[in-house]
Amino acid sequence: MANHSNINDEKREFYKSRNKQEMKMQVYTFVMMIAFTLVAFGLVLAEVDAMFTIPIILVLAGVQVLFQLYYFMHMNTAGHEWPAAMIYSGIFAAALTVLALATIVWW
Amino acid sequence: MSTTANNKAGFGSALWDYLTTVDHKKIAILYLVAGMFFFILGGLQAMLIRIQLISPDNEFISAQFYNEVLTMHGTTMIFLAAMPLLFALMNAVLPLQIGARDVAFPFINALGFWLFFFGGIFLNVSWFTGGAPDVGWTAYAPLSLFSEGHGVDYYAIGLQISGIGTLIGGINFIVTVVNMRAPGMTYMRMPLFTWTAFIASVLILFAFPALTVGLFLLTFDRLFGAHFFNPDMGGNVIIWEHLFWIFGHPEVYILILPAFGVFSEVIPTFAKKRLFGYSSMVFATVLIAFLGFMVWAHHMFTVGLGPIANSIFAVATMAIAVPTGIKIFNWLFTLWGGSIRMTSPMVFALGFIPTFTIGGMTGVMLASSAADYQYHDSYFVVAHFHYVIVGGVVLGIFAGLIYWWPKMFGTMLNEKLNHWFFWLFFFGFHLTFFFQHFLGLMGMPRRYWKFLPDQGLDLFNLISTIGAFFMAIGTIVFLYNVVVTQMKNVKVGPDPWDARTLEWAIASPPPFYNFKQLPLVRGLDPLWIEKMENNGRMQPAEPLGDVHMPNNSFVPFVMSLGLFIAGFGVMYQGGMWILAGIGFAITAGSLLYRSIKDDLGYHIHKEDFDKEEGDGSNG
Amino acid sequence: MADDMLKSGNLPEHPERATLEGSNKFMGFWFFLGGETVLFASLFGTFLALRNSNAEGPAREDVFGLGLVFIMTIILLTSSLTSVYAMYHMRNHSFKKMQLWLGVTVALGLAFLGFEIYEFVHYVHDYEFGFRTSAFGSAFYTLVGFHGAHVAFGLLWFITLMIRNNKRGLNLYNAPKFYIASLYWHFIDVVWVFIFTVVYLMGMV
Numbered sequence: 027m028a029n030h031s032n033i034n035d036e037k038r039e040f041y042k043s044r045n046k047q048e049m050k051m052q053v054y055t056f057v058m059m060i061a062f063t064l065v066a067f068g069l070v071l072a073e074v075d076a077m078f079t080i081p082i083i084l085v086l087a088g089v090q091v092l093f094q095l096y097y098f099m100h101m102n103t104a105g106h107e108w109p110a111a112m113i114y115s116g117i118f119a120a121a122l123t124v125l126a127l128a129t130i131v132w133w
Numbered sequence: 134m135s136t137t138a139n140n141k142a143g144f145g146s147a148l149w150d151y152l153t154t155v156d157h158k159k160i161a162i163l164y165l166v167a168g169m170f171f172f173i174l175g176g177l178q179a180m181l182i183r184i185q186l187i188s189p190d191n192e193f194i195s196a197q198f199y200n201e202v203l204t205m206h207g208t209t210m211i212f213l214a215a216m217p218l219l220f221a222l223m224n225a226v227l228p229l230q231i232g233a234r235d236v237a238f239p240f241i242n243a244l245g246f247w248l249f250f251f252g253g254i255f256l257n258v259s260w261f262t263g264g265a266p267d268v269g270w271t272a273y274a275p276l277s278l279f280s281e282g283h284g285v286d287y288y289a290i291g292l293q294i295s296g297i298g299t300l301i302g303g304i305n306f307i308v309t310v311v312n313m314r315a316p317g318m319t320y321m322r323m324p325l326f327t328w329t330a331f332i333a334s335v336l337i338l339f340a341f342p343a344l345t346v347g348l349f350l351l352t353f354d355r356l357f358g359a360h361f362f363n364p365d366m367g368g369n370v371i372i373w374e375h376l377f378w379i380f381g382h383p384e385v386y387i388l389i390l391p392a393f394g395v396f397s398e399v400i401p402t403f404a405k406k407r408l409f410g411y412s413s414m415v416f417a418t419v420l421i422a423f424l425g426f427m428v429w430a431h432h433m434f435t436v437g438l439g440p441i442a443n444s445i446f447a448v449a450t451m452a453i454a455v456p457t458g459i460k461i462f463n464w465l466f467t468l469w470g471g472s473i474r475m476t477s478p479m480v481f482a483l484g485f486i487p488t489f490t491i492g493g494m495t496g497v498m499l500a501s502s503a504a505d506y507q508y509h510d511s512y513f514v515v516a517h518f519h520y521v522i523v524g525g526v527v528l529g530i531f532a533g534l535i536y537w538w539p540k541m542f543g544t545m546l547n548e549k550l551n552h553w554f555f556w557l558f559f560f561g562f563h564l565t566f567f568f569q570h571f572l573g574l575m576g577m578p579r580r581y582w583k584f585l586p587d588q589g590l591d592l593f594n595l596i597s598t599i600g601a602f603f604m605a606i607g608t609i610v611f612l613y614n615v616v617v618t619q620m621k622n623v624k625v626g627p628d629p630w631d632a633r634t635l636e637w638a639i640a641s642p643p644p645f646y647n648f649k650q651l652p653l654v655r656g657l658d659p660l661w662i663e664k665m666e667n668n669g670r671m672q673p674a675e676p677l678g679d680v681h682m683p684n685n686s687f688v689p690f691v692m693s694l695g696l697f698i699a700g701f702g703v704m705y706q707g708g709m710w711i712l713a714g715i716g717f718a719i720t721a722g723s724l725l726y727r728s729i730k731d732d733l734g735y736h737i738h739k740e741d742f743d744k745e746e747g748d749g750s751n752g
Numbered sequence: 753m754a755d756d757m758l759k760s761g762n763l764p765e766h767p768e769r770a771t772l773e774g775s776n777k778f779m780g781f782w783f784f785l786g787g788e789t790v791l792f793a794s795l796f797g798t799f800l801a802l803r804n805s806n807a808e809g810p811a812r813e814d815v816f817g818l819g820l821v822f823i824m825t826i827i828l829l830t831s832s833l834t835s836v837y838a839m840y841h842m843r844n845h846s847f848k849k850m851q852l853w854l855g856v857t858v859a860l861g862l863a864f865l866g867f868e869i870y871e872f873v874h875y876v877h878d879y880e881f882g883f884r885t886s887a888f889g890s891a892f893y894t895l896v897g898f899h900g901a902h903v904a905f906g907l908l909w910f911i912t913l914m915i916r917n918n919k920r921g922l923n924l925y926n927a928p929k930f931y932i933a934s935l936y937w938h939f940i941d942v943v944w945v946f947i948f949t950v951v952y953l954m955g956m957v
Contacts, residue, residue, distance in 0.1 A: 041765050042844055049840045056833045063829065066953055067822055076957040087949040091942050098836050099938045105769065108311050109782035112338070116786035119339040119426055120793030123379055127797025130430070130438045131371045237776040300787065308780040312772065338783060342791035350798065350894070359883060359890035360807075361798065367805025367887035372798055379794070728909075729916045731925065733757055 055097040062086045153685040155239035156645055160246050161225035161541060165534075167250050168217035174257070175209035176608060178202045183565070183601040186594050189586035199582040200267035201284065205257075207270030208288065211384070212295060213253040215526050219391045220246075220302060222533045223330045225541050227306060229636035230327045232315025232654060234647045237308035238301075239683040240732070245302030247693035252295025255700050259287035269580060271381070274362035274373040278354055283704055289352045290700040294693070296341055296348070303337030306330060315635070316674040317654035321415070324634045324658075325408060326533075328415055329394030332422045333387045339426070340383035347376035356703065371436060378429035386425040389521065390418060392529025393460060396482045399532055400464050402632045403479035404471025407658055410463040417456035417463075424453045434505040443502040450500035457493055461486060476630070477551030481532035484559045485524065492520030495570065510580075513573025519566045531558075531611070539629045543641045544622060550614040554607050561603025568593040568600075633658035638671045646680050649742055679736045686732070688723050695719030760921035763845050768931035771924050781932040785939050792943050795895045796950060802891040803955070809885035812955030815875050821952045824867045825944065831860035832941040835934045842930060847922045850930070854914055857937065861907045868900050892951065899947055902940050909933050 066083040096102040101110055151159060181202050185193045194202065228236055236242050259265045266288035268277045277285045310323070310331045323331075351373065353359035360366035362373055401408045408414060430438060430446040464486060473479065495517040499505055508514055531554075538546050572593050577584060584590045628637040635652060636643075638660045650673035656662050663669055699716025702709045757771065764770045769778050803812065838853035872893070875881045883893045910933055917926045 045840055045843050049837075052833070052836050052840075056829070056836075059829055060826070063822075063825055063948075066949060067818060067825075070953045070956050071818065073957075079957045080954055083949050083953050087945050090945045094832065094938055094942050094945070098832055098941075099935055106782075108779060109786075112307075112335075112783045112786035113789065115335070116339060116789035119379075120789045122426060123343060123375075123790060123793040124797045124800065126375055126379070126430070127372060127794075128800040130442045131369055131375065131801045132437055238780060241780075304780050304783050304787070307783050308776050311779055312776050338787045339790050342787050343794045346791060346794035346798070353890065353894065357883070359894070360887040361802070361890050361894075363887065365807075367802065367807040368890075369801055369805070369887070372801055376794055376798075725912065728912050728929075731758065733925065 052097050055093045059090050059093055062090050150685075152690050153243075153687045155235075155243045155683050155685055155689075157224045157228050157236045157239065157242060158541070158643060158645070160242055161221045161223075163246050163250075164217045164221035164224060165541075167246075167253070168214055168221055171209050171213035171253060172218065173608075173612075175206050175214050176605065178206035178209065180601060180605055182206060183598040185582070186584070187598040188595065189584050189588075189591055191583065196582045197264070197267065200580075201260075201265040203580055204266045204269055204272075204284075204288075205260075208256065208266070208292070209253075210522075211270065211388070212292060213249075213256070215388050215522070215530070216299060217249060218530045218534075219330075219333075219388065219526075220249075220299075222326075222395065222530070222537065223306060223391065226533075226537055226636055227327050227330050228309060228313070229540070229639065229643060229647060230324045230634055231310065231313060231318050232635050232648060232652045233309060233313035234651075234680060235313075235683065236305050237312055238305045240686055240689065240727075241301050242305050243686065244689035244692060245298040245305065247689045248298025248301075248696070249295045250298075251693045251697040252291050252293070252298060255294060255697055256287055256291030259284050259291075262287075271377060272351065272373075273377075274351070274354070274370040275364070277351060277373075278362055286352070286355055286704045289348045289355070290704060293345065293348045293352070294696050294700060296344055297696075298693070299337055300341045300345075303334040303341070306334040307338065310334075315648075315651045315654055318635075318659075319654075321412065322654055322657050322659070324394075325397035325411070325414055325418075326391065326394035329390040329397070329418055332418050333390045336383045336387045336390070336422055336425065340380045340387065343376050344380035347373055347380065350376070352703075356706070371433075374433055374436065375429070378432045379426075382429040382432065383422075383425050385521070386421055388526045389529075390421065392485075392526045392533075393418070395529045395533035395536070396464060396485060397460075398632075398634065399478045399482045399536055400467050401658070402536075402630055403474045403476055403482075404468050405474075406467055406471040407633075407661075408463065409466035409469075410459070411657060413459055414463055417459040420456040421453060424449060424456070428453065431500055431502070431505075434502045435509045447500050447502040451497055454493060454497050461490060461493075477546075477548055477555060478532045478536040478630075480552065480555050481528050481535070484555065485528045485532070488520060488524030488528070488559075488562070492517060492524050495520065508573060510578055511573035512569040512577045512579055515579045516566045516569035516573060519562075519569075523562055523566070528559075531555075536630065537636075538618075539625050539641045540636055541642060542619065543624050544618050545625050545629060546614050546618050550610055550617075554611040554614065557603050557607030557610060559607075561600045561605075561607060564600025564603060565597050566600070568596050572597075628660075633661035635659050635671070638663075646682060646737060649680070650677055651675050677739045677742070679738050681734055681736055683734045684732055688727050692720050692723040692727075695721075695723065757925040758920070758923050760847070760923045763922065763924065763927070765843070767842065767845075767922065767924055767927035769928070771928075774924065774928035777928040777932055781935055785935065788939060792895075792898070792946075795898055796946065799891040799895045799951065802887045805887040805891075806889070807886035809889060810879050810881045811888070815879045815881050816952050816955050818952065818956060820867060820871055821948055824864055824871075825948050827860050827864045827867070828941055828944050831857045831864065832938055834860065835937045839931065839934050842922060842927065845922060850922070851914055851918065854910055854930075858907055858910050858914075861903055861910075861937075865900065865903055865907070868896070868903075872897075895951065896947060899940065899943050902936075902943070906933070906937050906940055909936065 066086050069079045069082060095113065100106065101113070151163060154160060181194060182199070185191055185199055224236075224242070228234070263282045264284045266272065266280070266284035268280050268285055272285060272288060310327060314323070350359070350361040354361050354363065360368045362368045362370045364370065397408055397414060428446055428450045430442060431450045434443050434446075464482075495513070499508055499514065499517055535546055535551055538544065572590060575589055577590050584594065625641060627639060627641050629641070630637070635654070638652060639648060652659070652671035653674035659671065660669075663671055695716045695718070697716070698719065699713045702711065702713025702716060705712075767774075769775045834853050834857045838850045838857060841849040841853060881889055883889055913926070913929055913933055
């Protein structure tokens with residue numbers, strides 16, 4: 027019995043250290059996200075040319091979302107194959123919707 | 134139907150049982166009863182339309198009433214008849230086909246039904262409170278903004294409520310398939326009906342939110358002074374068309390894919406062969422779903438989106454003919470060389486193939502955007518979509534109902550009457566709609582209250598109306614058959630069709646826990662494998678043990694009722710705001726109750742199984 | 753077995769997905785978020801179609817101020833991190849710390865909501881820019897309002913869970929509930945990233 031709980035404790039320690047590792051990544055991610063946000067706001071405040079700014083801030087937003095999904099929402103860990111499939115399908119349908127409403131609405 | 138099976142228990146307790154049930158088999162029966170009710174309602178509306186158009190310049194019903202009947206016919210048939218009847222089949226069969234004891238979310242399953250039901254009732258209350266919606270089932274803005282009275286508000290709020298129900302029902306089926314399959318039931322061993330129901334549920338998940346938003350915008354414009362579709366204030370009516378069809382086109386596949394699934398079960402069973410090209414069938418299903426999201430603007434060719442947009446959507450639309458063609462050929466090759474039994478589900482399947490093919494061909498004609506300017510909004514379109522929806526979905530639903538009736542109720546519908554039903558319905562269907570192709574080509578616009586004499590339209594309209602009566606008589610034969618069969622109540626065995634899939638391995642109707650021991654699936658058509666290689670019984674994949682079951686709950690009913698009440702408050706406003714307050718309070722309260730009250734379900738202990746033996750019907 | 757679900761302590765590594773019910777909830781909620789993506793895409797599309805349709809009313813650059821939006825963005829991003837902290841402590845099975853970080857998340861969420869309400873009131877009073885001013889107004893308030901409603905719902909959800917489970921601690925029954933509530937919170941943040949980019953920043957360049 028004592029032996030058993032020893033193994034459990036070891037496991038516990040292992041998970042703990044791994045969780046800590048993961049948490050570290052998440053803090054890095056957070057720092058990156060704040061940085062991206064600062065860059066996006068900075069570009070707009072600095073009144074850089076719109077043709078340059080708009081694609082850049084959209085890409086920054088896209089990357090931020092991937093950070094959220096993969097690190098904050100743990101999509102990078104095992105057992106997330108179906109969630110990923112459904113999120114990407116949703117993004118596909120969403121992209122078509124936004125594209126259509128932003129372009130072919132007959133102005 | 135539901136009560137006859139349970140009248141020993143007393144009507145009151147049976148009613149309470151159905152109001153609180155979370156058992157997928159009982160929810161299937163609820164969907165069936167409600168769906169048939171709305172199907173009959175929509176059918177009566179169709180008869181009114183056809184009687185009005187029996188002769189030129191007819192005054193049978195007024196123009197306003199005609200518009201209401203026409204709108205409600207479309208809305209009812211799509212949202213309140215076809216979808217719930219398919220949900221009835223999915224609920225009845227899907228968990229059994231994958232060897233599950235229940236769906237993933239029994240509570241949400243029940244909630245989905247009650248939301249659909251109260252949404253449907255809400256929509257139909259409009260008949261008694263000043264007029265039903267009268268702007269067509271597509272409710273195009275700005276017509277839908279100019280419509281007087283509250284008809285369109287009933288449409289927007291009613292569909293909103295029932296749409297939420299459909300959405301959560303779809304999620305439930307997706308998770309059921311992903312998480313609840315029996316040992317050995319890999320994805321590529323799932324029966325085609327499960328596959329198509331699964332893919333249709335995925336389509337529901339991604340298509341319905343667009344409708345949700347569209348309906349919100351319409352509600353905000355009509356009731357709260359927003360300007361989404363009001364060009365005076367910068368609004369744009371095309372937004373509604375896009376949102377409606379981004380939902381509306383996948384909706385067509387949500388309806389037809391499960392019907393394809395039904396035929397993919399019926400044909401192998403009665404041809405006594407495994408389905409030809411199983412993996413290509415799965416592939417075609419997924420491809421149809423994928424392409425189905427990229428074609429919605431073919432409903433909008435004449436809007437003026439420009440030649441580039443029209444061309445893209447025309448090509449994408451025509452591409453869908455490829456996977457659909459794969460399916461047609463696979464069914465034909467399954468029949469090829471099979472030992473065919475002409476049972477009634479099989480006759481439905483054989484009637485479906487040519488009928489749907491005609492609908493598919495007119496579909497490719499309509500997909501050609503240049504030619505569409507000629508067909509648009511004419512009876513040619515009406516004929517086309519009735520060929521695919523009646524010739525595909527309705528035939529599929531009835532084939533499925535007859536095929537799985539023994540599994541749902543333990544009784545067999547009378548085969549002779551089924552054949553009568555088929556031939557009356559099938560003959561009447563072609564009589565009604567085949568000639569509408571020509572009416573359309575001759576220039577008769579759809580949705581018109583009247584047509585004028587001596588323009589060559591009289592005869593075909595008369596034939597069309599006669600055909601509609603044949604369809605009505607056919608449906609009456611079916612209903613008569615249902616009543617007689619349930620009155621006689623002659624029980625049949627678990628596998629009356631000598632079928633191939635897992636649902637036929639357990640009693641008819643199944644016990645409320647479905648499988649005492651989860652079955653071990655050894656390949657495609659698992660029951661057939663056991664019949665060929667073994668003693669015809671499924672091998673258990675686990676020792677006999679305790680079975681976990683969910684508790685019944687009245688909360689889904691109350692939660693839906695709250696939204697139903699709130700809908701009136703939001704619509705009538707003024708002093709009626711109190712109703713909105715009460716309704717939302719009820720819904721929010723039941724959400725809160727559900728959240729904080731632990732609901733762990735209960736266990737059937739393995740010792741109790743012997744006592745249950747032979748008494749599978751009550752839950 | 754049923755009672756085990758309510759016992760805290762000695763939890764597996766992933767308490768949120770350890771039971772079939774938990775795994776179902778986990779999957780189902782992810783799929784729901786896939787659907788929500790399309791819901792918000794429809795709202796974003798509507799907004800993009802109507803972004804310049806201000807009729808006689810104020811246009812985007814007339815009303816938007818970046819300062820407030822920046823503060824709101826930082827608050828919501830931070831709340832996303834604090835909810836990650838909460839889930840980190842859930843995985844380490846320290847319930848008290850999880851509750852603490854959830855509390856911080858809720859506080860940040862409330863602050864965000866407060867700023868949003870202030871923003872709306874400010875627009876209506878100082879710029880006469882309301883829901884009914886123009887098609888652009890309708891689209892703006894609907895999109896940002898839907899997001900705000902999601903925030904409000906998320907807050908109620910967190911608060912309900914925290915109060916309900918405060919005394920009994922973490923178990924296999926409530927771990928999935930906490931986990932999907934935090935997924936919901938992250939999704940709200942994802943939507944906000946696009947709102948501040950597409951609505952505010954693109955409206956100001």
